[in-house]
Amino acid sequence: MATDFKSIPIIDIAPLLAKWDDPKMAQDPGVCEVVKQLDQACREAGFFYVKGHGIPETLVKEVRNITHKFFDLPYEEKLKIKMTAAAGYRGYQRVGENITKGVPDMHEAIDCYKELKQGMYGALGKPMEGCNQWPHNPPNFKELMESYISLCTDLSRKIMRGIALALGGLPDEFEGERGGDAFWVMRLIGYPGVSTANGKCTPENDIGCGAHTDYGLLTLVNQDEDITALQVRNLSGEWISAPPIPGTFVCNIGDMLKILSNGLCESTLHRVINNSLTYRVCVAFFYEPNYDAAVEPLEVCVRRSGGTRRFEKAVYGEHLVSKVQTNFVM
Numbered sequence: 001m002a003t004d005f006k007s008i009p010i011i012d013i014a015p016l017l018a019k020w021d022d023p024k025m026a027q028d029p030g031v032c033e034v035v036k037q038l039d040q041a042c043r044e045a046g047f048f049y050v051k052g053h054g055i056p057e058t059l060v061k062e063v064r065n066i067t068h069k070f071f072d073l074p075y076e077e078k079l080k081i082k083m084t085a086a087a088g089y090r091g092y093q094r095v096g097e098n099i100t101k102g103v104p105d106m107h108e109a110i111d112c113y114k115e116l117k118q119g120m121y122g123a124l125g126k127p128m129e130g131c132n133q134w135p136h137n138p139p140n141f142k143e144l145m146e147s148y149i150s151l152c153t154d155l156s157r158k159i160m161r162g163i164a165l166a167l168g169g170l171p172d173e174f175e176g177e178r179g180g181d182a183f184w185v186m187r188l189i190g191y192p193g194v195s196t197a198n199g200k201c202t203p204e205n206d207i208g209c210g211a212h213t214d215y216g217l218l219t220l221v222n223q224d225e226d227i228t229a230l231q232v233r234n235l236s237g238e239w240i241s242a243p244p245i246p247g248t249f250v251c252n253i254g255d256m257l258k259i260l261s262n263g264l265c266e267s268t269l270h271r272v273i274n275n276s277l278t279y280r281v282c283v284a285f286f287y288e289p290n291y292d293a294a295v296e297p298l299e300v301c302v303r304r305s306g307g308t309r310r311f312e313k314a315v316y317g318e319h320l321v322s323k324v325q326t327n328f329v330m
């Protein structure tokens, strides 16, 4: 449950990563300390920074740089990988094409999703079937992103083991039927600076991405340095900034983890406003349950939150498809 947090905690997860595969991890003092911090962050803010995450800073930066290079290309070039429903909603969307609560967002993006084998999930999987559309220019784009996705997937799985312990569960609570074949989403997002976004040089607040919650389990945000644009809403409705901190990812809880935790973890509302004059890039990696996972509150979480089940069962793929099908003006 969200509180009136005023800042977002930073957690050094190195001790968790050192022991993530150790059968006795729950007894390790270093792991216990990380778990304690995750527990507090998930309950109070639904947002935290991780440091000591082990993904090389050079790669983290390169992923943003190459994304800048793509968005710098002429519009016609970017349209070569235009997102369509027929392409499983994969590809490039122009500024204003994504809508949040009925309002066009001032961002452009490339959306990528884990590729689903044709027919694998029947009618449930159909809307998301398709191949990711990677640009040929800049060269090396696909290879770089695929290695990044692989590292983000592993990192997220390990953080989820810490969160599982924080909730009082077993380390592998989010594996198997729930997340053993985790779906993922990656959005490469570009937010024009103020002057280019509204055509005038006034410091008007263009909404880069309207207030929303994320859909799955855990999000890893890799944002440009030097621009503060991501804001997180606390219980009394204040917007708390999540400024970039080099060497960290901003992490936040998604809707599916809120259900699994019976509301012990919050999927906190957040939005993006790029008030700077500079173009801002963010690479958001979303770690999700299995595509066909039927998600419902864990017994241990129901017990810990007073015994009442607060959420009905939800199928992750249905939740995703309902969002994706209403997110775009196409």
Ligand SMILES: N=C(N)NCCCC[C@H](N)C(=O)O
Pocket: 098, 099, 100, 101, 185, 187, 209, 212, 213, 214, 215, 286, 323, 327
């Ligand atoms: N896959 C995720 N989480 N994407 C986040 C995008 C949020 C904006 C979207 N228009 C919405 O209203 O949800």
Ligand SMILES: O=C(O)CCC(=O)C(=O)O
Pocket: 187, 189, 209, 214, 221, 223, 229, 230, 270, 271, 272, 282, 284
């Ligand atoms: O740009 C950001 O910092 C966050 C973007 C975001 O919240 C999202 O894509 O879900």
Ligand SMILES: [Fe+2]
Pocket: 212, 213, 214, 270
């Ligand atoms: Fe988000």
